[in-house]
Amino acid sequence: MMIKDYRLAFEQLKEGSFWKPVIWSSIFSSLTFLIFLIVGISLGGILFDWLLSYFEFLDQNSWLRWIVQIIVVSLILLIGFFFYGSIHAAFLGLFIDQVIESIQEKYYPEVELLPAPTFVPSCLISIRFIILASLVNLLALPIYLIGWFFPPLGFALQVLVNGFLLGKEFKGIIKTRIQNPNTNHNQSYTLYGSLGALIWIIPFLNFFSPVLICAAIFHAEIRTLKKSI
Numbered sequence: 001m002m003i004k005d006y007r008l009a010f011e012q013l014k015e016g017s018f019w020k021p022v023i024w025s026s027i028f029s030s031l032t033f034l035i036f037l038i039v040g041i042s043l044g045g046i047l048f049d050w051l052l053s054y055f056e057f058l059d060q061n062s063w064l065r066w067i068v069q070i071i072v073v074s075l076i077l078l079i080g081f082f083f084y085g086s087i088h089a090a091f092l093g094l095f096i097d098q099v100i101e102s103i104q105e106k107y108y109p110e111v112e113l114l115p116a117p118t119f120v121p122s123c124l125i126s127i128r129f130i131i132l133a134s135l136v137n138l139l140a141l142p143i144y145l146i147g148w149f150f151p152p153l154g155f156a157l158q159v160l161v162n163g164f165l166l167g168k169e170f171k172g173i174i175k176t177r178i179q180n181p182n183t184n185h186n187q188s189y190t191l192y193g194s195l196g197a198l199i200w201i202i203p204f205l206n207f208f209s210p211v212l213i214c215a216a217i218f219h220a221e222i223r224t225l226k227k228s229i
Contacts, residue, residue, distance in 0.1 A: 001223070002192055002216065008107070009215035017102035018211055021095035026207050029088040036087075085200045086133035089166055089210035090126040093173055094119075096214055100177055103215055108222050113177045129169050136165060163194025170214045174221050187224065189217050 012018055097116040104113055117125070137144075140161050147154030167189030196213035200206045 001220065002195065005192070005216035005219040006195065006212060008219055009212045012103065012106070012215065013208060013212075015102060017098050018208070018215075021092055021098055022207050022211055024095055025088055025092040025210070028091045029084065032091075033084045033087055081201075083133065083137055085162065085197065085206070085209065086137075086165065087130060088207070089169060089213075090129045090133075092210045092214070093126045093129065093169070094122050096170075096173060096211075097177070099211055099214060100174065100218055103218050107219070111222060111225070112179070114179055117176055125173065129165075133162070133165050136161060159194050159197045160190065163192075163197045164188075164190045165193065166196055166210070166213050167191070167193030167217065170210075170217045171221070173214070174218050178221055178225060187220070189220070192217050192220070 101113065101116075104111055140157070144154050144158060147157045170193070171187075171189050193213055196209045196216075199212060200209040
């Protein structure tokens with residue numbers, strides 16, 4: 001069923017209702033990520049020099065020092081790449097109602113949606129997600145680093161962790177719009193989020209990844225709703 005949900009999501013990519021949220025969220029997330037990147041590289045450089053000062057054999061001109069720097073920078077950029085996806089998804093949450101309503105109008109006109117959250121609650125939801133994604137990825141960082149020495153374990157771990165976060169986030173957003181009498185169902189959307197995280201590594205499609213995750217989960221939630229009625 002997940003593949004079918006994603007197929008329906010892909011079919012709507014040509015519609016303007018999907019493009020506007022993606023464009024605005026991409027602009028805001030890129031600016032935010034650029035600021036984080038500048039600050040992170042500056043602080044990371046200071047921390048890196050401080051840590052290496054305890055290893056005398058890694059002097060400034062040491063080739064081994066350059067290798068260590070390249071490995072660390074590569075890992076940070078890779079982790080940052082997935083973190084950018086979390087920032088992008090968080091900003092998309094501010095504009096996601098247009099996507100949800102577009103899907104409802106096309107496929108489920110008989111389903112009545114609850115009113116969209118106002119701007120302030122939407123901002124709080126997005127901020128909460130950025131903080132949660134940051135904390136989880138920072139806590140998982142040592143595991144990522146170890147995993148990358150045993151490929152593809154490191155990559156798989158990042159996909160699953162961020163897939164869990166994305167699936168949980170968009171499930172929560174969608175539940176604010178659907179009046180489901182079966183409120184106790186605890187379906188996990190980690191696989192939905194993980195597939196979206198894999199799409200995130202594909203150029204151009206990566207900007208649409210959060211929209212596709214949201215749309216696919218929305219189809220799944222509506223299916224659950226209809227079963228419970």
